[in-house]
Amino acid sequence: MMLTWEFPPRIIGGISPHVFHLSRNLAKNGVKVYVVTCDFPGAPEREIVDGVEVFRVDSYKNPSPDFATWVYLMNINLQKEAAAIVNSLGGEVDIFHAHDWLVATAGIGLKHVFRKPLLATMHSTEIGRRNGLHFDYERMIHETEAWLTYEAWRAICCSHYMVSHVRWAFGLPEDKLVMIPNGVKAEDYMEGPNEGLSEFREKFARAEEKIVLFVGRLVYEKGIQVLVEAIPKVLEKVNAKFIVVGSGYMKDPLMNLARSRGLAHKLLFTGFVDDKTLRNLQRVADVSVVPSLFEPFGIVALEAMAAGSPVVVSDTGGLAEIVEHDVTGVKAYPDNPNSLAWGITRVLLEDKYADWLRGNALRKVQEVYNWEKISRQTKHVYEAVLNDYAKSFWA
């Protein structure tokens, strides 16, 4: 039984698509999956999606003092409904799988109530998001994460970087941690006709301009400011249009910066766009840039690779593992506009090099980051945990 605070159509961050793809592929691999998640306007309370039984639970809707308190209150409902569901199934749930601290308290309680193993996927950490713990609020979340990883029989992380980060942050033994990468459904990015793409492209850039694409929240840790600093350095060598998809608190300062440097005509902020537009942008982009300063995984790089766009990423976190320099993409020094501009320019000026990166990247996405394979790895962890469980006094 998976616990998650978001599941389509409720999409807030990366956990929702992750659980969506993981659960349906596990179901294909013969695992009976129940998902218990927060409700969403218009979505049914109970439905079966591709063999996955989804239960949507009333999330706490009164005004809350703050986000963390809401999370704990919402977990009360999640836990009581999950308990009722397991009871109605005659206790036939073998494993509880919690995604992030957002469902920690519900998961921990259920483990002990039904005496079944708990698994946790740590998608991120408070200490990483905030670059340290500065307030009691952050410390409280950090300690809740620590408690979740303590109670979990295994903690799953999506990159080697996150494994060592989580191990360090919570002082966990090495054999408790498992690395299973995040995935991308490559077919979604290759589908669709190629005709019409050139007209689509014309809406965003002139024919003589190369397209440099950034997709992500416009926040400090995503490094968008580094890209803006790199723009003039790229323009010295090659004519290009920089397209920025996403929103965030840095949008206005960045627009002002671009205007003051006389770059406004070269930089386009689209805000949020729908899935189809995003995929088409990724398909027409001559290069996709992921200049993050902190990145647990870096799914946006994978998506670009699946769409056939060469990538330039900063050499940090999960990105450093996804991209092999000069093979599946280009790595630049993090927080270094000169290095980033060098990488972008190289891809834009050398077509053969760009095609070589494209081909290798697509192959890697299909081989390593496909959900079918990821769900098999996850099933393997389930089996290992159940094997341990069979020897415990709870069995």
Place this chain on the structure above:
Amino acid sequence: MQVIILSWEFPPRMVGQLADYVMRLAHQLVKNDVETHVVTYHDYLTGQHKESEGVNTTRVSNPVRTHIGVLTWVLTLNQEVVRAASNIYHESNKMVDLIDVHDWHFLQSAVTLKKAFDIPFVFSVESLEEHRSHGANFPFNMAIKSLEWLGLYEAKRAIVKSEWMRDEVVRLYRVPVEKIVVIKPRSKTWIPEVLEAYRNVVGGSSSK
């Protein structure tokens, strides 16, 4: 009969009158052949203990040490309460008949245990948030009131200590008056009345 009492205060931890009340209740239950477990909070006297009067106590502490207020502290502590109560349930071959939860703090644990194991619970009301906070209705108070509402909704019976409190429960939470039992702690028939209320709940539960 086997009963688990959930209370956030129990000697030696005394916050208000509740600790003393719950202790007297537990002692009297044991004297009347009720197998009695108390799950409560203490920061360091943790673990299971058989008290001299025959009451089984389990004290838990909160693994999350840093908090922004009493609310987050309670909401997380409940998982340790659930864990302790579940251990009692599993180790007694699932022979728990009833949970008696005192005030709002551990109501969520009682609700989860009810949903999971079909164990009915009674909600013993010592005080209500409306009176404690003098009618304040900040999100903080609202959260506690929503827990009290949940408890009154899910409980088989509410036990209150005066007619005034019965009327307040009805007024504030629209609880059907038949669901509320008034038992005065200073009455001579206090324990017989509690036992009768317990028996009514256990007898009327579908699972037992």
